[in-house]
Amino acid sequence: MLVGRSTKDDEATPSLTGNLYGFVNPVDELGNPAAKSGVSVTLDGANPAATVSTDANGRFEFANLKAGTYNLTYTRPDLGTYRRVSVGHVGGDQPTFAFTSFLTQSSSTRILNPTVSSNSYSGTATLQFSLVNxxxxxxxxxxxxxxxxxxxNVTTETGTLYANTTYGTSSSYASQVLTRASLNAAGLASGRTAYVVVYGVPNTFSSYIDPATGRTVYMGLGVASNTVAFIVP
Structure with a gap:
């Protein structure tokens, strides 16, 4: 005869908990090290919401965090905002290392007097402007x-990053050629009006992919220039 016995198989197994930690290395717009303390790190998806601050070594830690996948947002008033997405945390005795992240001071470069001239014969448009920092x-x-x-209303959120790169000049005056082929590849048809906007960029900066939009977000961009209209050659 079988003897009945109690079992806990039908009881919910509690989620593992453990610590999650990481480091933040802030830099100024020239790439020089900045103070590491006082960066707020917010954990998206935690219930209740959790925010901690970095110490003098740039270290932060969340204690007794349930296992799961989290997004971390790093902010400080003098720095750009950075996000690290889909950080896996297994819990247990071994703490999870959430990597070392870089925060960059926003660029103080200002873009002045942008103008664009189009040349349908050469298939180019030339953008000219001054930079002040x-x-x-x-x-x-x-x-x-x-x-x-x-x-x-073209911005970093609505526009296309031309040539997907940054540019440098040792002068306070810049001239940038936009080609018909590249503009067409960005979805801008020849003979139609297009718009361009310019942002100053710090010497050292990082980026992340926004999970909501799939767009690349660049840290530390300065104030936008005036938007300039032109005819795509």
Missing amino acids: PVMPTGSLYRYQMYVGSTP
Whole structure:
């Protein structure tokens, strides 16, 4: 005869918990080390919501965190915002290392007097503007990013990063050629009005993929220039 016995197989197994930690290395817009303390690190998906601050060594830690996948957001008023997404945390006695992240001070480079001239014969449009930065040492490279789009409200969120790169010049005056082929590849048809906007970029910066939009977000971009309209050659 079988003897009945109690079992706990039908009881919920409690989730593992454990610590998750990481480091933050802030830099100023020239790439020099900045103070590491006081960076707020927020854990998306935690219930209740959790935020900790980095110490003098840039270290932060979340204690007794349930196993799962989390997004971390790093902020400080003098720095750009950075996100690290899909950090897996298994819990248990071994703490999870959430990597070392870099936060960059926003660029103080200002883009002045942008103009664009189009030449349908050569198939190019030439963007010209001046750059001003009160903290840039003499002889340093200016860096900037250009975004193009089909609407006047073109920004980093709505436009296309032209050529997907940054540019440098040792002068306070810049001239950038936009080609018909590259503009067409960005979805801008020849003969139609397009728009361009320029942002100053710090010497050292990082980026992440926004999981909501799939777009690359670049840290530390400065104030946007005026938006300039032009005809795609």
